[in-house]
Structure formats: C-alpha cells, structure tokens
Amino acid sequence: MSETWVRLELDVAGFDHDRFAGYVTECQLNGLRLTTLADLGDTPEHRRKLYELNKECSADIPGRGKFFSIDEYAERRFADASYNPRGVVIAVEGDDWVGMAATSRHEGFVFNEMTGVRAGYRGRGISIAMKTFAMGFVRECGASRVRTFHHPANAAAIAMNRKLGFVDAAD
Structure with a gap:
C-alpha cells in the first residue's frame, strides 16, 4: 500500500448527538427508516442484501480494488468475533436498502468498517444520520473511541467524518 491512509478517531464523550439528531429526523421525514440488521433479522437473505x-x-x-466474493465477505464480516448485527445500520426506503454503516466492537474502541449510500441517494445527509444512529451501538459497547480510515482521495468521506468530530488518530 503506497498511499498513506487517513486514520481518524472520534472521542465518544465529546460527540454532540443533539447537533446531528436533525439528520436522523430529516431522513425520517423524507421517507427513510433507519434500523439495524438485528432489528430487520440477521438472516441469510438479509446478509446477502x-x-x-x-x-x-x-x-x-479510491484504491478499493476488486470486492470480496460472497464467501470471503461472510468470513470477514459475519464469522469475525467482532461482528454484531446491532452494529450494522441500514437506511431503508420502502423495501429498498439505500445505505449502510457497519461498525464492529474491539478492545477499547468501535471500528467504523464501512459507511456507504447508493449513488442516487448521496448528498442528503444519510451517512451522517446513519453514523449518528450508530452511536447507540457505540455507547452500548461502552467504547470511548470510534476509529475509521480512508484513502486520502476519498475527500467526501473524510469531510463527513470530520464534520462529526473525527480528528486525526494519534497512533
């Protein structure tokens, strides 16, 4: 990996939930529902979706390369000890899944593995809403920090995380 990835961290105690709660409300007003994979049902069909x-x-x-096969994905995501379906937020419109924010629990922190929104839904604050919604899981885990990392060319994701209060990770 020749690029230096941007490693970010959020202090959970300093997260201003009230400042971002409006994003969750806005999604709901626009017909989106935020839920978790646990609430939808952690079934083979939902794992495939x-x-x-x-x-x-x-x-x-940027720099993602070829995506995993379904078997590789299942092993990396669902078979991993850090996986918890309560840590997977899904944005739903009708029957369509339009966004996801997947987090996993680790020793002393929660890792934001992936936040993504389908192209036609971007620019509406859905990522911020999902990450705000996911803070319930973070607090349930008792974590003091949330960590994530991005390719340096992924300016939109970096800016969104900085808006939420993420700063450059110290280590």
Whole structure:
C-alpha cells in the first residue's frame, strides 16, 4: 500500500448527538427508516442484501480494488468475533436498502468498517444520520473511541467524518 491512509478517531464523550439528531429526523421525514440488521433479522437473505449493498457502495472508494466474493465477505464480516448485527445500520426506503454503516466492537474502541449510500441517494445527509444512529451501538459497547480510515482521495468521506468530530488518530 503506497498511499498513506487517513486514520481518524472520534472521542465518544465529546460527540454532540443533539447537533446531528436533525439528520436522523430529516431522513425520517423524507421517507427513510433507519434500523439495524438485528432489528430487520440477521438472516441469510438479509446478509446477502447487505453484501450487495456494500459491494455497490464500495465501488467508488479510491484504491478499493476488486470486492470480496460472497464467501470471503461472510468470513470477514459475519464469522469475525467482532461482528454484531446491532452494529450494522441500514437506511431503508420502502423495501429498498439505500445505505449502510457497519461498525464492529474491539478492545477499547468501535471500528467504523464501512459507511456507504447508493449513488442516487448521496448528498442528503444519510451517512451522517446513519453514523449518528450508530452511536447507540457505540455507547452500548461502552467504547470511548470510534476509529475509521480512508484513502486520502476519498475527500467526501473524510469531510463527513470530520464534520462529526473525527480528528486525526494519534497512533
């Protein structure tokens, strides 16, 4: 990996939930529902839908390369000890899944693995709404920090995380 990835971290205690709660409300007013994979049902059918959504949303990530096969994805995501379906937020419009924010629990922190929104839904604050909604899981985990990283050319994702209060990670 020749690029230096941008590693970001959020202090959970300093996260201003009230400042971003309006994004969640705005999504709801526009016909979107935010929920978790646990609430929808962590079924093989829903895992397949998550895979397809993640694959589509990941296609635009600079430096991403070829996406995992469904079997590789299942092993990396669902078979991993850090996986919890309560940590996977889904933005739903009718029966369509339009966005996801997947987090996983680790020793002392929660890792934001992927936040993505289908191209036709971008620019509406859905990513911020999903990440705000996901803070419930972060607090449930008792984590003091949320970590993530991005390719340096992924300016939109970096800016969105900085808006939420993420700063450059110290380590």
